[in-house]
Amino acid sequence: MKKLMTAEDLTKIVSVSHPVYSPDGKKAVFTKVTVNEKKDDYNIHLWVRDEETEELAQWTFEDGKHHQPVWSKDGRQLAFILQKPKEVPQLALMKSEGGGVRTLTTIPYGVSHPVFSPDGAFLYAAVSLKQSESVHDEKKEEQDDFAPAVYDDLTYKADGRGFLDGRVTQIVKVDIDSGEIEPVTSEQVHHMNHTISPCGKWLAFIQLNPQIPYISDVCLLSLEDGQTKKITQANGAYSTVSFSPNGESLLYIGHEREFQNATFPSLWLYDLKEEKTVQLSEMLDMYVGNCMAGDSVMGEVYQLPQWTKDSQGFYALVSDQGSTGIYYFSIEGLAYPVRLEAEHITNFSLHPNESKLLLSRLSPVSPSELYEMTLGETELKQITFEHHDFLKEHIVSEPEPFSFQSKDGDEVHGWFMKPSKMEEGKKYPLILEVHGGPHAMYGYTYFHEFQMLASEGYAIVYINPHGSHGYGQMFTDRVRGNYGDVDYDDVMQAVDHVLKAYDFLDETRLGVTGGSYGGFMTNWIVGQTDRFRAAVTQRSISNWISFYGISDIGYFFTRWQIDGDIYDSVDKLWDRSPLKYVKQVNTPLLILHSDEDYRCPVDQAEQLFVALKELGKDTRLVKFPKASHDLSRSGHPGQRIQRLTFIKEWFREKLA
Structure with a gap:
């Protein structure tokens, strides 16, 4: 006799998400978000799939959130964000051959968004700091609960963060061997969603002035001389940057606020040599990205476009007619659907040999699971079965x-x-x-x-x-x-x-x-x-x-x-x-x-x-x-x- 769904069944739902192939394609890491009922919180753990044996193995076990995984270019190291219960998130590292978790930072203000340097010697990460604070502080300043709060800025609070205290997001460089931390940015604006060029000479990021609502810029920082230049001119809202594998182009996603916050994001390609930008998706009247409403997806991160190794095109999420799917875009502006079915794809990863995709997918009758899709074929191969028993036991x-x-x-x-x-x-x-x-x-x-x-x-x-x-x-x-x-x-x-x-x-x-x-x-x-x-x-x-x-x-x-x-x-x-x-x-x-x-x-x-x-x-x-x-x-x-x-x-x- 099948059971009826209850409110309490919410705790049975697992979010399987954020697959990332290793550079050699032999492994794929992904995250699982589960409810920790004893602590009324969530655990996020890293799991790894062996692509040859198809075995799944759990790589992190302690309570807490282990997420935002990223491989080094040689595939020997896996960096991620580790947030232990009641602690701020820190940068952590594992060897792909096995071994324990090594925590790299003890910054009292927390860390996010790890990105490896091409040689694997450094990690670039984001830290939220006041002007008076440093990544070398051993602990946060003591807070006086009765002290008056003074605000001079129009933007002084934010949902999910509360009343703001003047912190902005800065990028830091962490030496993997020594643990030494070096500030990369210092201007009193947010530096977000950074990425590094294949040559290691450029850092691209989104710059956001917290006092100017819904305006952000795409910036390039030279890691050789420290000079920053803006690709955009404070006329729109941008969210994502990604270098082509040959390092010649910078792809970014955003819009010029033609319809204010109702504007569809567009795809833009910046030629680093010619210093010119073209809009790739001008003729595509679709939403680039995932805009699905729901209550059963946890721990999501923004999906980066996945470049082909010849740098001639990339894959990206698109939302259309109640579905989220995957499109291929060429650098000439051609676009066609790779998969757009009656489903909700939240994240995906392109295999290094470009033969297949690993994707996280929900359907109207199933929470998220991991699937493998061979390019050119319509059938999906299911990889995880987190909800097999749950769905079998309940009426849907x-x-x-x-x-x-x-x-x-x-x-x-x-x-x-x-x-x-x-x-x-x-x-x-x-x-x-x-x-x-x-x-x-x-x-x-x-x-x-x-x-x-x-x-x-x-x-x-x-x-x-x-x-x-x-x-x-x-x-x-x-x-x-x-x-x-x-x-x-x-x-x-x-x-x-x-x-x-x-x-x-x-x-x-x-x-x-x-x-x-x-x-x-x-x-x-x-x-x-x-x-x-x-x-x-x-x-x-x-x-x-x-x-x-x-x-x-x-x-x-x-x-x-x-x-x-x-x-x-x-x-x-x-x-x-x-x-x-x-x-x-x-x-x-x-x-x-x-x-x-x-x-x-x-x-x-x-x-x-x-x-x-x-x-x-x-x-x-x-x-x-x-x-x-x-x-x-x-x-x-x-x-x-x-x-x-x-x-x-x-x-x-x-x-x-």
């Missing part, structure tokens, strides 16, 4: 894709999930789920929250309304300045569509929920219609006027997305604020929010709760202490289970 509801024509005339894509167990002649309630962003994408991935609700006897509908990624730049941009307009029409049309298509749905028992932008939409929906009998709003926005000044992104996000500010268009902000329509809310509303959410701060929940309570409405506020905006995806396992339980119990009570 398989989403059914559908589409309809919006009022604008565009095709809108969505999915419908039946309840996990159904009886002939019985009517079932329907829950509408709305994703965050709004510039993200629902798709062909495993979503534990949806599976739990299906096991509770609910049908689920979720779509990619206007504003979502994956359907072209203009579709994504359509929602800016029009929140609660075309997107509201889309989600309501989706409800009507499935109610008409499935006669076992009970149109009198409708629920709605969503987080972040999806929380805004939930608040907006219950202020516009009484069709829903129950709602759960999560990490939401209720008041754009207060959001402007209290969110870590409020002052620019509000201008870009709502097309208004608190100086000249406060009426427009209020008109698009769900709080304005609170008197019209008759739907019982559960409000879930994290206490340390600085993206959509907790006052958004409190304002809504107080107004509803004062008006005698049916509402409840639940706050999660010490949790950030990312609670549902990477929060403490115990709180993630509690969150799911609150959602389940609210709908169970109100949709009975």
Whole structure:
């Protein structure tokens, strides 16, 4: 007898990810993220696959997070980031022939992003430092809990990091033999996502001034004379840099903010000799990268493009129509899909002989596993089977894709999930789920929250309304300045569509929920219609006027997305604020929010709760202490289970 999915089953999900082939192709390292229930935390361990015997071996065992693995060019060493419980992350090293873990650094401020020098003698890594701090400090300065905090900068807090203390990301050079650490950068801006040229003469990185929102530059630092030059001119947002194997080109990913933060990333190629840049993906109206929304992927790192050894092209992730897949791009600008199926690929590695790929993949009915793909073939060979027993023992509801024509005339894509167990002649309630962003994408991935609700006897509908990624730049941009307009029409049309298509749905028992932008939409929906009998709003926005000044992104996000500010268009902000329509809310509303959410701060929940309570409405506020905006995806396992339980119990009570 198969079991139904529960909130607690979240702890059974393993994230298998970040495969990296060794330079000789004989081994591949990857990471496994598992829940450590005793410590209410996660362990990340390194595993290695022997490509000849196909055996899998665990290489790290202690509690903690062992991640961001990188091979030396000769394949003899494996560097990674090691974060022991209650300690800051440090740089660590292992020999590929075997042996123990050697911790290279004891920097009190933590280390990230290891990159080997071509000769394997050094590692370049990132450290977050104040001007007064040094990588040679033996311990952090003592903090006075009662000292006043003084801020001079516009950007003074960040979700997941809290209130900032003037630290910026610097690059350091670590001697592998001696452990000696030497600063490489010192300018008081962030130096991020660095990479080194094959010749070892250049370090490329993204430079970000923390006081200028959503502007970053691609920079080249000469390791011979220490001079830095900017490839871009402070006109866009960039995230990734990668040298071609012959060292002649620098590939970078980003955009020039044509549609502000709704702009699709593009691929750019900089010729180091000619000092000229060309845009490779100008004709590709697709999102380069992974923009999938979900709750079952942990420990992800940004996927670097994978160059072919002849330096004539590379492979990269692309998101399209609810799928994330792999495209090949030539340096002349040609592009074609290598794999784009109904699935969610999160990371991949190209074998050195370019015959195959190792990839991490989720499907709508399976959390992540590792697969081998022979180039030119369509069949995948499964490498890990972390969820074999879990899926065999549980009922899994398989989403059914559908589409309809919006009022604008565009095709809108969505999915419908039946309840996990159904009886002939019985009517079932329907829950509408709305994703965050709004510039993200629902798709062909495993979503534990949806599976739990299906096991509770609910049908689920979720779509990619206007504003979502994956359907072209203009579709994504359509929602800016029009929140609660075309997107509201889309989600309501989706409800009507499935109610008409499935006669076992009970149109009198409708629920709605969503987080972040999806929380805004939930608040907006219950202020516009009484069709829903129950709602759960999560990490939401209720008041754009207060959001402007209290969110870590409020002052620019509000201008870009709502097309208004608190100086000249406060009426427009209020008109698009769900709080304005609170008197019209008759739907019982559960409000879930994290206490340390600085993206959509907790006052958004409190304002809504107080107004509803004062008006005698049916509402409840639940706050999660010490949790950030990312609670549902990477929060403490115990709180993630509690969150799911609150959602389940609210709908169970109100949709009975």
